[in-house]
Amino acid sequence: MKRKLLTMMMAFVLVLTFSVAGCSSSKDTNDTSTNAPDTTQDTDKDATSNDDSSKDTTQDNASEDKKSVVTVACGAVGIELDLTKKAVELFNQDNPNIEVRVLETPDLAQDRLGLYLQFLEAQSSDVDVYQIDVIWPGDLAEHFVDLYQYGAKEVAGDHFAPIIENNTVDGKLIGMPWFTDAGLLYYRKDLLEKYNLEIPTTWDELETCAKTIQDGERADNPDFWGYVWQGNAYEGLTCDAVEWIVSNGGGSIVSPEKVITVNNDKAAEIIEKAASWVGTISPDGVTGFGEEDARNMWQTGNAAFMRNWPYAYVLGNSDDSAIKGLFDVVPLPKGDAGRGAAALGGWQLAVSKYSNDPEAAAKVALFLASYDIQKLRAIEGSFNPTIKSLYQDEEVLEASPFFGSLYDVFTNAAPRPSTATAPRYNEVSTYFYQAVHSVLTGESNAKDALLELEIELQDLLGFEVGAPE
Amino acid sequence: MMKGSQKSELAKREQRLAYKMLLPTLVILVVVALYPLVNVFVTSFTDKTFASSKKAEFVGFDNYKELLSVKIMKLPKVENEDGDMVYENPLRILPRKPMRYKEAFQFNFFGNRYVFGATNPDFLSSIGNTLNFTIWSVLLETILGLVVAMIVNIKFRGQGTMRTIMLVPWAVITVVSARIWEFMLMPTRVGLFNMIGDWLGISNGSVSFLTNRALQLPTIILVDVWKTTPYMALLLLAGLQIIPGSLYEAAKIDGANKFKQFIYVTLPLLKPALVVALIFRTLDALRVFDLFQILLNNQRYSMATYNYFQLIQAKRMGMSSAIGVLIFILIFVFALIYMKGLGVDSDD
Numbered sequence: 001m002k003r004k005l006l007t008m009m010m011a012f013v014l015v016l017t018f019s020v021a022g023c024s025s026s027k028d029t030n031d032t033s034t035n036a037p038d039t040t041q042d043t044d045k046d047a048t049s050n051d052d053s054s055k056d057t058t059q060d061n062a063s064e065d066k067k068s069v070v071t072v073a074c075g076a077v078g079i080e081l082d083l084t085k086k087a088v089e090l091f092n093q094d095n096p097n098i099e100v101r102v103l104e105t106p107d108l109a110q111d112r113l114g115l116y117l118q119f120l121e122a123q124s125s126d127v128d129v130y131q132i133d134v135i136w137p138g139d140l141a142e143h144f145v146d147l148y149q150y151g152a153k154e155v156a157g158d159h160f161a162p163i164i165e166n167n168t169v170d171g172k173l174i175g176m177p178w179f180t181d182a183g184l185l186y187y188r189k190d191l192l193e194k195y196n197l198e199i200p201t202t203w204d205e206l207e208t209c210a211k212t213i214q215d216g217e218r219a220d221n222p223d224f225w226g227y228v229w230q231g232n233a234y235e236g237l238t239c240d241a242v243e244w245i246v247s248n249g250g251g252s253i254v255s256p257e258k259v260i261t262v263n264n265d266k267a268a269e270i271i272e273k274a275a276s277w278v279g280t281i282s283p284d285g286v287t288g289f290g291e292e293d294a295r296n297m298w299q300t301g302n303a304a305f306m307r308n309w310p311y312a313y314v315l316g317n318s319d320d321s322a323i324k325g326l327f328d329v330v331p332l333p334k335g336d337a338g339r340g341a342a343a344l345g346g347w348q349l350a351v352s353k354y355s356n357d358p359e360a361a362a363k364v365a366l367f368l369a370s371y372d373i374q375k376l377r378a379i380e381g382s383f384n385p386t387i388k389s390l391y392q393d394e395e396v397l398e399a400s401p402f403f404g405s406l407y408d409v410f411t412n413a414a415p416r417p418s419t420a421t422a423p424r425y426n427e428v429s430t431y432f433y434q435a436v437h438s439v440l441t442g443e444s445n446a447k448d449a450l451l452e453l454e455i456e457l458q459d460l461l462g463f464e465v466g467a468p469e
Numbered sequence: 470m471m472k473g474s475q476k477s478e479l480a481k482r483e484q485r486l487a488y489k490m491l492l493p494t495l496v497i498l499v500v501v502a503l504y505p506l507v508n509v510f511v512t513s514f515t516d517k518t519f520a521s522s523k524k525a526e527f528v529g530f531d532n533y534k535e536l537l538s539v540k541i542m543k544l545p546k547v548e549n550e551d552g553d554m555v556y557e558n559p560l561r562i563l564p565r566k567p568m569r570y571k572e573a574f575q576f577n578f579f580g581n582r583y584v585f586g587a588t589n590p591d592f593l594s595s596i597g598n599t600l601n602f603t604i605w606s607v608l609l610e611t612i613l614g615l616v617v618a619m620i621v622n623i624k625f626r627g628q629g630t631m632r633t634i635m636l637v638p639w640a641v642i643t644v645v646s647a648r649i650w651e652f653m654l655m656p657t658r659v660g661l662f663n664m665i666g667d668w669l670g671i672s673n674g675s676v677s678f679l680t681n682r683a684l685q686l687p688t689i690i691l692v693d694v695w696k697t698t699p700y701m702a703l704l705l706l707a708g709l710q711i712i713p714g715s716l717y718e719a720a721k722i723d724g725a726n727k728f729k730q731f732i733y734v735t736l737p738l739l740k741p742a743l744v745v746a747l748i749f750r751t752l753d754a755l756r757v758f759d760l761f762q763i764l765l766n767n768q769r770y771s772m773a774t775y776n777y778f779q780l781i782q783a784k785r786m787g788m789s790s791a792i793g794v795l796i797f798i799l800i801f802v803f804a805l806i807y808m809k810g811l812g813v814d815s816d817d
Contacts, residue, residue: 011808
């Protein structure tokens with residue numbers, strides 16, 4: 001009996017020591033990072049050390065000249081961080097009373113959200129300004145201040161109206177638009193010319209063009225494919241699939257009026273079409289592709305067409321690119337809707353409710369999203385501005401000519417249903433891309449997958465089912 | 470009892486000292502492990518939302534019910550549009566209220582078709598994935614680890630260097646090595662494996678190791694075996710080194726060949742080290758997170774990544790706590806089985 005008890009105790013202690021990381025991910029903020037990928041952990045540590053020092057400075061300076069410290073959590077993809085630091089320097093020149101610190105966050109949006117949630121759950125004042133994805137405002141609104149109260153009223157009108165609308169929750173502007181993104185079709189000018197083809201405007205034309213070029217190029221290059229896009233099971237596939245379905249008149253999963261519209265013939269038809277590309281005009285491996293996988297293939301000259309965000313434009317024209325100067329961008333093809341659709345992406349700046357000095361933090365956010373800074377970012381990093389007048393600015397247009405020709409695409413980009421389904425958008429998107437992915441890999445057919453998805457969304461959201469408008 | 474009363478004064482004093490010295494460890498264990506655990510346990514009975522001001526309410530066993538409810542139902546034959554007799558779509562058969570049962574899989578039994586429905590098939594399959602992963606990876610790692618340990622246990626020139634090199638995969642941070650593997654497993658000929666496959670003519674150079682469902686688990690197990698075999702080898706090497714060489718000499722004189730020496734000398738004496746290594750690896754493998762999270766993302770879950778999904782993506786803290794508790798219980802059962810089954814608790 002005694003020994004049995006001892007065994008139980010030993011097993012218990014053993015499991016206890018092992019399960020600290022395993023279980024407590026669901027528990028408290030610090031432990032979650034034990035479980036999270038190490039990148040997050042590192043950033044987390046950085047954050048803590050950063051914050052400690054910032055707290056110290058706050059206290060030190062309080063006794064001297066009441067200097068505020070504002071920490072901005074922002075992305076660090078490619079040139080992004082350098083540009084933010086540059087902007088911060090400009091800000092510090094004019095505002096000696098506010099010290100701005102920049103906190104690097106993980107590259108993947110999903111990891112970044114994980115980190116933010118830890119700060120927000122702890123109601124931490126360590127981060128004052130958050131760079132948030134276009135799909136998060138509905139979800140995270142309760143943690144952010146209303147920027148209309150801090151002087152955003154005068155400038156809100158300069159930005160694209162749909163983005164301002166996206167960032168407005170219950171009449172409060174919770175995020176200042178910083179840059180926008182929209183899906184584009186990249187095509188090889190030289191190859192279209194070589195095979196005497198027109199720029200495709202419908203999905204059918206794209207299929208034919210891609211097939212023709214692929215068949216021709218295969219003679220010299222066995223690695224050549226017609227069309228590359230994002231087919232891995234992640235948020236990127238949600239963007240691609242929303243573009244297909246909207247362009248075919250199948251609605252955008254859940255309508256803004258909170259009606260589940262995803263289960264319809266138009267949607268099923270275009271998803272089946274996309275599934276038929278896998279292994280014919282797109283590599284089998286496209287179901288494992290993210291943005292960078294597609295771009296790598298494209299930029300080495302192994303694809304005729306690519307669906308991607310604007311960031312690939314500057315990179316494709318860099319000196320080490322095999323296709324420098326050989327490509328251009330157009331709006332994505334259209335289906336039965338008679339009009340192509342581009343998924344709306346982009347990032348906003350939001351000010352935390354838990355900030356020690358929201359006034360100063362809002363000032364920083366508004367400065368970073370101002371005309372001058374957006375112009376700087378547009379010229380040096382081809383980040384799409386959200387301010388309408390910047391699309392007529394000559395210096396900007398010289399750096400990225402497509403900003404002008406594709407103005408309509410950026411103003412009319414199709415939003416994902418993040419506001420209608422808040423705060424459960426992440427789950428909606430996960431179910432959606434898993435369903436689409438199962439069709440792409442041939443595990444399921446579009447009709448069954450969409451019926452199941454519809455029921456899933458009904459259970460999740462409790463909304464009515466209806467036809468898309 | 471007899472034994473206890475015969476204890477000398479010295480032994481008793483030592484025992485008291487041992488308890489005193491263990492005290493700080495126990496206190497730390499209670500603070501960093503027991504407190505969060507109790508907290509998780511309490512949260513698992515609520516519908517708490519992560520990072521939200523929404524008030525949490527007590528929901529009893531609802532989270533557990535949602536995770537574990539299953540139902541097996543017979544599929545009737547119905548006529549489809551073309552007039553053929555087919556099995557009814559499980560969506561129409563499985564109950565939807567108060568909780569929806571989703572199809573996990575179908576099976577045939579005595580000529581009838583049945584559907585296995587669960588309220589949360591994702592969680593059940595995550596348990597399956599984790600167990601599958603654990604059994605295969607630990608088995609392969611133990612066998613390979615033993616082979617490696619026995620090789621580096623032989624005296625040869627450069628033995629020290631060999632032992633150091635052997636440890637390299639283990640020394641690389643899992644996230645980093647997972648990323649390296651992700652690159653090698655790329656679904657185009659940029660990826661090493663596709664390049665080799667194409668070069669040998671056994672694949673079309675476009676095998677998607679990480680999205681093809683049949684290849685996902687074998688791939689992950691392979692990566693884990695590559696990474697953790699050195700760790701296993703290290704633990705077993707320590708065990709091998711305490712076996713005195715004289716035993717082998719004696720066995721040799723008695724006419725035992727190498728194989729018999731291994732069975733009758735090496736294995737029995739290695740058992741304590743082997744058991745410790747097995748327990749460490751099994752408990753570690755059961756809570757695998759990084760490999761699944763990085764290589765498979767949301768396509769296929771392990772228990773830990775499903776927990777992460779519920780907490781971060783779905784923000785359901787109550788639900789993810791319930792998952793945490795279930796993981797805890799499962800690992801606890803495994804630890805018990807090991808301790809009873811392999812006789813770790815015996816005094817001798």
